[in-house]
Amino acid sequence: MTRGRTVRSGRLRTLVVGATVLAATLAAPTPADAAPAPAHAAQDPTVVRTAAGLVRGEATAEGRQFLGIPYAQPPVGALRWKDPEPVAPWRGVRTARGFGNRCVQTSSWDPGYERPSHTEDCLDLNVYVPEGSGRRPVMVWLHGGGLTAGAGEDIVPDTFARRTGTVVVTVNYRLGAMGFLATAGLDGEARDGVSGNFGMLDQQAALRWVRANIGRFGGDPGRVTVAGESAGGRSVCTQLASPTSKGLYRAGIVESGAYGNCAARTHEAAVAAGAAFARKVGCADLSAACLRGKSSAEILDAQGGFDWGPVVGGAFLPVQPFEAYAKGAAARVPVLNGANEDEGRLFAFARFDHAGTPLTAERYPAVVKDAWGTELGERVLERYPLDGYASPTLAYATAFGDYLMACPALRLDAVLAGRGPVYAYEFADRTSPPFASLRDLHTSFDFGATHVNEVQYLFKHFGLTTPLNAEQRVLSRQMIQYWGSFVRGGVPRAEGQPEMPGGAGPVFLLRTASRGGNSVTTTVHREHRCDLWDAAARG
Numbered sequence: 001m002t003r004g005r006t007v008r009s010g011r012l013r014t015l016v017v018g019a020t021v022l023a024a025t026l027a028a029p030t031p032a033d034a035a036p037a038p039a040h041a042a043q044d045p046t047v048v049r050t051a052a053g054l055v056r057g058e059a060t061a062e063g064r065q066f067l068g069i070p071y072a073q074p075p076v077g078a079l080r081w082k083d084p085e086p087v088a089p090w091r092g093v094r095t096a097r098g099f100g101n102r103c104v105q106t107s108s109w110d111p112g113y114e115r116p117s118h119t120e121d122c123l124d125l126n127v128y129v130p131e132g133s134g135r136r137p138v139m140v141w142l143h144g145g146g147l148t149a150g151a152g153e154d155i156v157p158d159t160f161a162r163r164t165g166t167v168v169v170t171v172n173y174r175l176g177a178m179g180f181l182a183t184a185g186l187d188g189e190a191r192d193g194v195s196g197n198f199g200m201l202d203q204q205a206a207l208r209w210v211r212a213n214i215g216r217f218g219g220d221p222g223r224v225t226v227a228g229e230s231a232g233g234r235s236v237c238t239q240l241a242s243p244t245s246k247g248l249y250r251a252g253i254v255e256s257g258a259y260g261n262c263a264a265r266t267h268e269a270a271v272a273a274g275a276a277f278a279r280k281v282g283c284a285d286l287s288a289a290c291l292r293g294k295s296s297a298e299i300l301d302a303q304g305g306f307d308w309g310p311v312v313g314g315a316f317l318p319v320q321p322f323e324a325y326a327k328g329a330a331a332r333v334p335v336l337n338g339a340n341e342d343e344g345r346l347f348a349f350a351r352f353d354h355a356g357t358p359l360t361a362e363r364y365p366a367v368v369k370d371a372w373g374t375e376l377g378e379r380v381l382e383r384y385p386l387d388g389y390a391s392p393t394l395a396y397a398t399a400f401g402d403y404l405m406a407c408p409a410l411r412l413d414a415v416l417a418g419r420g421p422v423y424a425y426e427f428a429d430r431t432s433p434p435f436a437s438l439r440d441l442h443t444s445f446d447f448g449a450t451h452v453n454e455v456q457y458l459f460k461h462f463g464l465t466t467p468l469n470a471e472q473r474v475l476s477r478q479m480i481q482y483w484g485s486f487v488r489g490g491v492p493r494a495e496g497q498p499e500m501p502g503g504a505g506p507v508f509l510l511r512t513a514s515r516g517g518n519s520v521t522t523t524v525h526r527e528h529r530c531d532l533w534d535a536a537a538r539g
Contacts, residue, residue: 050213052089055096062158063130066217068100071209072202074121075174080292081186081198084123084205100124102151103175104296110154110437111462118296120178125206126152127217128161128168135220139487140169140210140249142203144230144256144452147308148176155459163477164484167219169210173202173235177303178296182267182311183274185288194314196270200242201316203235207248225251225487229455233257237412238264238310241321241330251490253483254337256451258408261537262321267313273306325415334490335416336483336500338425338507339409342448344401346438348393349445359392367396372403376536383529394446399529405451407530410507411537417504423492425482425500425508426524427454429475431515436464454510458483471512478518479510494518 046057046064057066072084079085103122107115130136141157143150152170161168173179179199186195211221226249228236234257239245241262265273275286281302283290291299312320324330352359359367364386369377380399389395409424416422430448433439435456438447447453456466457476468476481494492500492508497518500508507524511517525531 047093048216050216052087053091054093056093057096057127060158062162063128065129065158066096066127067153068098068124069094069096069127070100070123071125071171072123072205075123075178075198076120078292080120080178081181081195081288082189083191083198083201087123087209099126099151099153100172102153103172104178104300105145105149105175106300108149108437109440111440111464113149116297116300118300120296122151122172122174123202123205124152124172125209126170127214128156128158128170129217129219130162130165130167132165133218135215135223136165136167136218137223137225137488138167138169138210138214138219138221139225139227139253140171140207142171142173142226142228142232142235144228144232145175147180147199147231147234148303150175150231153463155455155461156463157459160459160480160484163480164487166484166487167214167217169206169214171203171206173206174199176308177277177299177306180270180308180310181274181277181291182265182270183278183286183288183291184271185278185286185291186274187271189288190314192315194267194311194316196265196267196274196311197314197316200235200238200310203239204242204245204248207239207245211248222250223488224249225253227253227255227487228257229255230257230452234259234262234309237262237321238317240333240335241319241324242317243329244316246331249331249333251334251486252331252336253486254335254409254412255454256339256343256405256409258337258339258412259404261408261411264310264312264317264320265307267311270311277302277306322411322415325419328419330419332420334421334423334486336423336425336486336492337409337412337416338427339405340449340451340454341406341426341428341430342397342401343405343451344397344399344403345394345445345447345450346452347400347404348397349438349443349447352393352396353443353445354441359396361386361392364392364395368399371400372536379532383532390446401451402528402530403533403536406524406528407533407537410504410525410528410530411534413507414504421490421502422504423486423500423502423508424504424506425492425510427457428509428511429453429457429472429515431469431512432457432472433467436462436466439467454479471514475510475512475518482510 070087101119101122102117143154152172157168182196233254236252236254278286384399413424432453434447435452457479478494482492486492506520
């Protein structure tokens with residue numbers, strides 16, 4: 001959820017405060033990266049015919065991969081801040097051996113993100129196919145990044161695909177103002193009368209592309225799991241509640257995505273913020289024409305300081321996700337949901353130690369009260385006393401992580417349990433190496449099992465190999481088996497390990513053998529002081 005040699009403020013702020021393709025025509029243009037279809041294309045496993053045209057991927061040691069396939073038309077010009085349109089067909093064979101453009105975003109501290117992206121032509125996806133035949137289950141991965149950063153390429157799931165026998169699709173979607181701007185000027189153009197959900201609708205367009213095309217890659221369109229971490233997990237939480245996504249998946253995985261109870265912005269608040277953004281970028285008349293006349297660099301420069309995310313009130317999301325779950329209006333599918341034991345340490349490090357101002361004992365009370373107000377702040381100070389932690393930063397980190405991630409994840413378990421199977425986990429390997437962006441900082445800060453750290457146990461995070469020790473590699477294999485089992489059949493299992501229990505209450509701890517191993521617990525709610533945070537959430 002964070003990026004940048006200094007912490008990506010837009011991404012952090014987002015968490016802290018808050019198609020079927022049209023038929024091809026013979027007259028379709030041939031893109032510059034397409035070549036005439038060879039006669040032997042039908043026998044070449046690296047050439048696949050999608051509904052829009054042929055794509056040529058490549059074989060790897062893990063299977064086959066097809067990178068940078070467009071699933072919608074570039075949202076540029078008159079299509080900026082419009083619902084995604086079906087991709088235009090092409091003639092010949094389109095090369096699919098390199099990632100597409102990243103959607104508009106600032107630079108960051110993550111490997112490979114040292115420069116901003118100003119490219120709007122970014123609605124691409126990547127397909128990873130293991131060797132073998134038959135109709136395989138499919139996992140569609142939505143990346144994290146606070147809905148302001150990231151790309152499908154942030155994970156390379158080729159080994160996961162091979163070990164689990166699944167086809168994995170990773171997706172780009174519009175971010176920040178490009179993906180979530182709502183104004184009265186745009187509302188009239190939105191299909192359901194409510195603007196601001198363009199990034200979410202991109203995700204649904206990708207799911208429709210999967211339904212229409214994945215069978216040609218060996219996937220089963222009837223066995224699709226939509227998954228994501230952080231903002232990607234929040235996206236899954238939102239898609240589960242969206243009536244317009246029903247039938248596009250059979251299961252969901254939410255990793256550290258329940259923050260804020262998955263709540264969307266109200267239409268009123270989103271339009272007010274959109275108007276403020278429009279004035280900031282120099283469009284005082286709030287017109288769509290003026291906004292579309294601004295460059296992507298201007299849009300990016302102006303988007304900081306705003307909360308970007310989905311909007312409730314239209315056909316895409318008629319009611320808030322938790323309300324949809326409680327009323328039975330959400331998809332009744334199995335869900336794997338969880339968080340990490342030390343979620344807050346990343347954010348506390350970013351705010352204090354990385355900024356060069358480690359939190360002191362003297363400042364701790366004021367910082368807590370500033371975060372949660374005087375009355376609740378006093379209770380937080382009682383429940384998270386300094387003498388219980390190695391440093392004031394870790395005390396604040398524990399409180400913040402419980403408030404932001406751990407307790408909302410448990411609340412999501414409870415509301416989901418009433419409408420379908422839910423499997424709750426907590427990633428608790430406190431010995432885990434910090435994920436790649438933090439390793440590059442060469443800090444001795446104790447991150448424990450912080451936000452994002454579980455991703456590197458499942459995939460090649462940023463395409464890199466994580467320096468896991470022997471028992472961490474065992475845990476990684478077990479987690480891949482649990483996730484793969486869920487994607488294949490809806491019940492998380494791993495060889496020689498306890499089965500992950502279903503229902504609200506029990507939580508499955510994922511730990512290395514020397515730290516207790518994988519086990520079921522019923523004390524996580526108490527350990528994260530969720531009585532305090534649940535009461536605060538109820539107001």
